[in-house]
Amino acid sequence: MQNVLEIVTWYKNNLRDLPWRSTNDPYKIWLSEIILQQTQVNQGLKYYYAFIEQYPDIQSLANADEQEVLKLWQGLGYYSRARNLLKTAKLVADKYHGIFPNSMEEILKLPGIGQYTASAILSFAYNLPYPALDGNVFRVISRLYNIRLPINEQKNRSVFLDILNEMIQGVDPAQFNNAMMELGAMVCKPDNPKCDICPVSTFCQAKELGCASQLPVKAAKAAKKKRYFNFFYIKYQDGFYLIKRNESDIWQNLFQLPMIETNTEVDISDVFTMLQEVVQLLWKELLVSGAHDLCYLNSKKHLLTHQEINARFFEINMKEKPTFKLENCIWVNADSKQNYPLPILIEKFLLSL
DNA sequence: AAGTCGGGGCC
DNA sequence: GGCCCAGACTT
Structure with missing residues (x-):
């Protein structure tokens, strides 16, 4: 064509003189391709030189320990690339006698090598089409x-x-x-x-x-979903209840105020309905599940991810007939940049009382 | 198929 | 502030 x-x-007339272009050593080609994943050449260049100097061949890299490799990777981002780099070096050293495989099928099995990188290595190192x-x-x-x-x-x-x-x-x-x-x-x-x-x-x-x-x-991209977390501060005697989240969502296994999630902002007229559900949740925990997942703060840090969380807190006093007071409701908007840990969300609320 | 992992450069 | 970069991996 x-x-x-x-x-x-x-x-041929305009190429940049880049170090991985003047070799067909599969090790150097592979290393450069991993470094350059989602990374511009100018940013990756100094890391390439540092790695080649520290680990001139795949055997020396295979002998390294992970902390050492991560230290050299520091500042590049996407750190799983560094961990997979070491895994693959060890694999090639052990199972392939230090010789990089030269077939698509074998090379795709190596950690950190997907379709792009496999094709790049096979073409640059072995001149396969x-x-x-x-x-x-x-x-x-x-x-x-x-x-x-x-x-x-x-x-x-x-x-x-x-x-x-x-x-x-x-x-x-x-x-x-x-x-x-x-x-x-x-x-x-x-x-x-x-x-x-x-x-x-x-x-x-x-x-x-x-x-x-x-x-x-x-x-x-699909529009970001908004999630509305309606928390209930349910006082009982001297304390209040926390209940454990499950492990398949954000804030895995963290304790939080009893909560009903909705996909729209609740109307104040819905609060009583939500409260009934919350009370059922608590009773089920207390009576059926033996309160395994109830009642204390866990300080582990789990950060909010990309989803936008709208948290609203309702204060409920269980000694009396369940009521809520609008002036005791606060909203906390936590976006992905702020990364509020759940304990801080709860703390903000408790401090506001 | 969608979400996640990052730091830097560019408009 | 949003998009893009020599993408791969997990859910």
């Missing part, structure tokens, strides 16, 4: 061929791979993959693509249609 030749030729489909390549292909299928939907992946498998025929696989990513990183950028210097602008359908900036398409 003509556009492939243009891209590869452009790459597997197209590497990363964020750059998704963008280049979607623009070149005006493909408006969302790139974050798994079912569309094969559309891109089919095209790439055609393109990679007859050219050097390593150069092809490098060229596509380099084009995406340096020219066909997310914002302000440099179409004026692009070697394939005359082949590009997005360029022709003037819609490059709108590609690639990503399916909208």
Whole structure:
């Protein structure tokens, strides 16, 4: 295909001199690919040098301990990459005699290596014709061929791979993959693509249609759900009740004020209904379950995740006829940036009394 | 299929 | 402030 030749030729004349491009040592290729997952080249470069210096080959890495590796990884983010790096080093050292496997089937079994990284290693280290489909390549292909299928939907992946498998025929696989990513990183950028210097602008359908900036398409993420946690501060004698959360949700196993969750903001007229449910919950805990999950504060820290939690507290005095007072209700809006631990939510409420 | 893991660069 | 980056993994 003509556009492939243009891209590869452009790459040969304009490539950045990056250390992992002047080797086909599978260890160095693999290391660079792990470091560069979701990481820009400029950010990953110094970590690559540090790792190569500290661990010049896979055996030396396999002998390292996890804390040492994590220390070297510090600041890069996505720390499971570092843990998987060590796991794979040990695996390759032990089960593959220190030689990186060279088949798709074997390489995909290694921790931290998915479809992209497997293809990258197989092409860069062993020159096998597997197209590497990363964020750059998704963008280049979607623009070149005006493909408006969302790139974050798994079912569309094969559309891109089919095209790439055609393109990679007859050219050097390593150069092809490098060229596509380099084009995406340096020219066909997310914002302000440099179409004026692009070697394939005359082949590009997005360029022709003037819609490059709108590609690639990503399916909208589902709207964040709001959850409404209606807490009841139920006084009894000198104390009040806490009840344990289950383990399949946020704040796993933490104790909290008895609570009814709703998916909309409750009307004050619903409070009595909720209160009846809460009292049933408490009685069930007290009488049926033997109060295993009742009644004291657990200080373990579990942080709020991405969901937006709206917490409302109702003060109930069980000595009298159950009542609530509006002036004793407070709202706590905890968003993902604030990361309120549950104990702090409860504390805020108790301090406000 | 959706959620999670991060720090940095860019608009 | 939102999106993106040489994605993989768990639920």
